[in-house]
Amino acid sequence: MDRALQxxxxxFAERHIAEASARRRRQLVAVALFALVAACLPLxxxxxxxxxxxxxxxxxxxxSTGWNILGGYCGQISLGHAIYFGIGAYGTxxxxxxxxxxxxxxxLVSAALAAGLALALGYFCFRLAGHYYTIAxxxxxxxxxxxxxxxxxxxxxxxxxxxxxxDSWATLQFGxxxxxYFYFVLALSLLAWLxxxxxxxxxxxxxxRAVKDDAEAAGSLGVNIFYSKMGASAISAFFTxxxxxxxxxxxxxxxxxxxxGFRISLLIALPAVLGGIGTLWGPAIGAVLLIPLGEVTxxxxxxxxxxxxxxxxxxxxxxxxxxxxxGLVSLLHLRKRTRGARP
Amino acid sequence: MSEPLLQVRSIFRNFGAxxxxxxxxxxxxxxxxxxxxxxxxxxxSTFFNIIAGALAPTRGQILFEGRxxxxxxxxxxxxxxxxxxxxxxxxxxxxxxxDNIVVGSLLRNHDARTARHMACEVLxxxxxxxxxxxxxxxxxxxxxxxxxxxxxxxxxxxxxxxDEVMAGLTPxxxxxxxxxxxxxxxxxxxxxxVEHVMEIVMPLVDRIxxxxxxxIIASGSAAEITTDPLVVAAYLGDSIRA
Numbered sequence: 001m002d003r004a005l006q007x008x009x010x011x012f013a014e015r016h017i018a019e020a021s022a023r024r025r026r027q028l029v030a031v032a033l034f035a036l037v038a039a040c041l042p043l044x045x046x047x048x049x050x051x052x053x054x055x056x057x058x059x060x061x062x063x064s065t066g067w068n069i070l071g072g073y074c075g076q077i078s079l080g081h082a083i084y085f086g087i088g089a090y091g092t093x094x095x096x097x098x099x100x101x102x103x104x105x106x107x108l109v110s111a112a113l114a115a116g117l118a119l120a121l122g123y124f125c126f127r128l129a130g131h132y133y134t135i136a137x138x139x140x141x142x143x144x145x146x147x148x149x150x151x152x153x154x155x156x157x158x159x160x161x162x163x164x165x166x167d168s169w170a171t172l173q174f175g176x177x178x179x180x181y182f183y184f185v186l187a188l189s190l191l192a193w194l195x196x197x198x199x200x201x202x203x204x205x206x207x208x209r210a211v212k213d214d215a216e217a218a219g220s221l222g223v224n225i226f227y228s229k230m231g232a233s234a235i236s237a238f239f240t241x242x243x244x245x246x247x248x249x250x251x252x253x254x255x256x257x258x259x260x261g262f263r264i265s266l267l268i269a270l271p272a273v274l275g276g277i278g279t280l281w282g283p284a285i286g287a288v289l290l291i292p293l294g295e296v297t298x299x300x301x302x303x304x305x306x307x308x309x310x311x312x313x314x315x316x317x318x319x320x321x322x323x324x325x326x327g328l329v330s331l332l333h334l335r336k337r338t339r340g341a342r343p
Numbered sequence: 344m345s346e347p348l349l350q351v352r353s354i355f356r357n358f359g360a361x362x363x364x365x366x367x368x369x370x371x372x373x374x375x376x377x378x379x380x381x382x383x384x385x386x387x388s389t390f391f392n393i394i395a396g397a398l399a400p401t402r403g404q405i406l407f408e409g410r411x412x413x414x415x416x417x418x419x420x421x422x423x424x425x426x427x428x429x430x431x432x433x434x435x436x437x438x439x440x441x442d443n444i445v446v447g448s449l450l451r452n453h454d455a456r457t458a459r460h461m462a463c464e465v466l467x468x469x470x471x472x473x474x475x476x477x478x479x480x481x482x483x484x485x486x487x488x489x490x491x492x493x494x495x496x497x498x499x500x501x502x503x504x505x506d507e508v509m510a511g512l513t514p515x516x517x518x519x520x521x522x523x524x525x526x527x528x529x530x531x532x533x534x535x536x537v538e539h540v541m542e543i544v545m546p547l548v549d550r551i552x553x554x555x556x557x558x559i560i561a562s563g564s565a566a567e568i569t570t571d572p573l574v575v576a577a578y579l580g581d582s583i584r585a
Contacts, residue, residue, distance in 0.1 A: 012472050013463030016441065020459065203449050203458075206438075210446040213435035220395065220429075221498055222421035222450040278437065 024201055027280065031197075035190055042179045049299075051178050055250065057291040058185040059243055064271035064283035065192040066239025071269060072278035073196075073205060074232035075212025076126070077134045080141030081268045084114040084237040086148065086260035088244025093160050093254060096171075103172045107245035111238045118237030119230055126229045138262070145260040159255025162248065172249045181250050188246060189284075192239050196280055199235075208232050212278065240268065263310075267291075270313055274320050276327025285328050290316065346409055348373045348533050349394070349425075349502055354403035356389050363389040364400070365557040371502065376524075376534045378544030381554035382577055387537045388430065388506065390554065394535065395427040395504050396420045407502070421450065426500035430507050430537075432487040436480030440471060440490055443479050447497030462497055469493040469523060485516045492523065496532075503527065505536040509543045521547060541569075541578070553577065 038058075045051050063085070071077050091110025095101040101109070125136045148154050167174045174180045199205040210218035211228045219225050248254045258264075275286025293316070294309035324330055347370040356364040363386045371377055381387050392398040394405060396417040405413045412420055417427075426447075435443050444462035445455070452458040466472050469489045474482060479490060488508055495503060505524070509517050524547055528534065538544045544551060545565040553561040553568060555577040561568055568574055 012467055013460050016463050016475055017456065017459055021456075202455055203453060206442060206446045206449055206455070206458075209438055209442070210435050213437050214433045216397070216417075217429065217433040217435065218446065219416065219418045220397075220421060220427050221447045221494060222418050223446065224418050 024197075027197060031190070031193055035186070038186055039183075042182055048178065051182060053292050053295045055178060055182050055185055056295065057287055058182070058189045059246060059250075060267055060271055060291045061284050061287035062185065062189040062192040063240055063243040063268045064275075064287055065189070065196055066236050066243065067268045068272040068278065068283045069196060069199060069239070070229075070232045070236035072272055072282070073199060073212065074208040074229055075278075076229055076232065077269070078137040078233075078236075079134055079262075079265050079269060080137030080139075081236075081240050082260050082262065082264035083141040083144045084118065084240035085244035085247070085264050085268065086144065086256070087114045087117065088241030088246075089248035089254045089259040090148065090154055090160070090244075091241070092245035093162055093248050094154065097160065097163065102170055103245065103249055104170070107242055110245055111241040114237040114241035114244075115234040118233040122230045122233045126226060126233075138265070141260065141265055142262065145256055145262075148256040148260055155255075157256060159253060159258075162252040164252070173252070178250075181246075185246055185250075188242060193280075193284070195235065195239070200280060204228070204231060209278070243268075266313070267294075270317065272327075274316060274328060276329030279327065279329045281332070282327050282329045289328070345373070347371060348375075348408060349535075350406040350409075351390075351394060352404045352406070354390065354393055354400045354405075356386075356393060356398065357401045358389075362557050364393065364403075367403075367554070367557070367559055369552060369559070371533050371535060373501070374528075374531045374533050375550065376528055376536070376548045378548035378551045379535055379537045379554065380539070380541055380544060380551060383539070384556075385554040385577075386557040387554050389557075391427075391504060391506055391535070391537050395425065421498055421500075424499070424501035425504065426495035426498045426502070427504040428488070428491045428495055428506055428508055430510070432484065432491055434479040434482065434487050434490055434494075436478065438479055439476050440479050440482065441466060441475040443490055444493050444497045447494040450498045462493075465493045465497045468496065468526070485512055485520075488512070488520070489523065492527075496527065500532055502533045502535070505534060507537055507539060509538060509540070517543060545569075 041054060042051070045054060067078070067081055088107065088110045091113055092103050092106040095106040095109060096103055121140060125133055128136055149157050154160070164175065165171050165173050167176055169180065172184070207218065207223045207228050210221070210223055211225050215225050244259060247259065271286030271290050272283040273286070274290055275284065276282025290313065293312055297312045298309040320328065349371040351367065351369040354364050354367045355362070367390055379387050379391065389398060393400045396415055400413070404411060407423055407425060412423065435446065441459070441462055444465055445458050448458040448461040448465065449455065452461060466475060469492055471486065471489055471493065474486060479487070482490060492508065509520050512520055521543065524534065536544060536548070548565070550562065551565055551568045552559055553574050560573045560577060561571045
């Protein structure tokens with residue numbers, strides 16, 4: 001093998017690798033520009049309601065990017081990520097209220113817990129393939145919701161109110177202005193994006209995408225299918241829990257339905273599905289379109305009870321799956337892709 | 344003679360009442376090319392998948408470099424140096440051609456950049472470099488077969504299992520495929536190739552093994568096989584039915 005390969009060694013490899021690294025560098029530059037523009041937003045957005053929407057959008061952007069690591073790259077569609085979101089939220093708040101653990105530590109501990117739980121659940125669930133896995137994730141998250149609804153030490157159905165304290169970066173509590181939350185969640189989104197970016201260029205990223213496309217073929221190339229899914233699941237759960245912790249600190253009140261509910265699982269998955277599953281920019285594009293639209297329809301057409309936002313999401317998903325099954329991100333590069341070639 | 348690279352000892356495999364492999368044994372030497380032929384339903388694919396680890400034998404043992412690999416999953420066999428292609432092409436369609444190969448070359452290179460470099464070289468080896476950035480799903484089917492070969496080669500195998508890689512190719516494409524297998528052979532990789540058509544394997548292989556009804560009915564050089572009455576009967580019978 002070696003002899004023949006060395007004989008064919010040419011400039012092709014060098015050229016190709018130079019192009020590939022240039023492409024990856026351009027992605028970094030693009031995200032740096034976006035971040036810079038985003039960081040200036042609070043200078044112009046002074047309206048509390050609008051800033052609120054911006055913060056939620058960034059939160060779902062981070063969450064969906066985390067979801068995409070498992071659902072998009074590794075192809076394991078989870079519709080039960082609310083369980084990790086809830087653990088992040090409840091874990092951080094409970095640790096703070098019961099043991100006085102500062103939220104910074106609390107959110108890391110709960111995120112590690114969520115990752116651990118993802119591994120434990122994955123140990124059983126990754127024996128299921130395709131839709132069966134998805135169904136299992138829904139069932140498990142619903143079971144968690146019922147548990148928390150009935151546990152007294154978690155406040156049961158009443159939920160938990162974070163005790164008010166002075167504004168401080170140490171406790172991550174800000175009552176007067178929401179701007180610090182904005183920077184926190186912007187940093188979180190960047191971190192999630194950067195993680196996805198690193199994964200795309202690393203061994204795991206290639207292996208996960210191979211597992212998604214054809215697990216048996218991946219296995220025949222030495223890829224450990226089970227460990228791939230476990231790794232993706234743990235990282236994904238970690239980010240979801242950090243998002244949950246942020247949500248709890250941001251709203252300072254949580255109850256089982258608002259953090260463990262199916263609605264959260266959907267809102268975590270939808271931006272990635274809409275924007276382009278398994279792509280670097282898909283979750284971001286999806287979140288930027290979906291979340292403000294949902295918030296606007298909710299506040300102008302009716303309260304959360306009427307479900308106008310859910311109807312909007314549903315309509316969008318139907319439209320995208322019919323017109324652009326690869327997600328909105330495919331509009332960015334309309335070049336050579338021949339659509340008929342795919343099954 | 345030194346120890347064989349692969350030793351397959353008395354493989355049995357039943358599917359319900361059907362005995363697809365009935366006491367099949369085979370040794371493959373380092374660098375040897377063995378053609379596995381036989382009429383439809385002879386048990387070639389079963390035997391092939393048992394060596395690759397995709398199917399477990401009902402009874403029997405497989406040694407690779409003297410080590411018992413019978414219980415290993417395909418991924419672990421690949422780590423030891425057994426790579427395969429699939430009868431029905433299985434490319435990673437959402438990934439580019441080069442990324443497909445990187446999946447294979449990452450097995451021996453932890454660093455993605457080195458893996459990519461190696462993948463580029465393999466890509467040139469199979470003459471697909473013009474398609475490097477094309478999504479694998481957009482390749483033609485002969486191109487996909489070459490991609491599959493490249494992917495398997497990128498794992499640096501000592502033994503390459505080729506499952507009907509020439510099937511469905513036009514004569515020109517088949518010639519190109521034969522040239523490619525010859526080049527792989529020059530690199531010292533041992534090959535077991537399953538083919539339905541005898542003419543394709545003949546110029547390529549050191550030895551032909553003929554399976555019929557789950558048993559090896561003949562083994563030898565191309566010249567010996569074509570004059571073997573048992574083989575002729577098995578094939579004629581097949582062509583009359585067809």
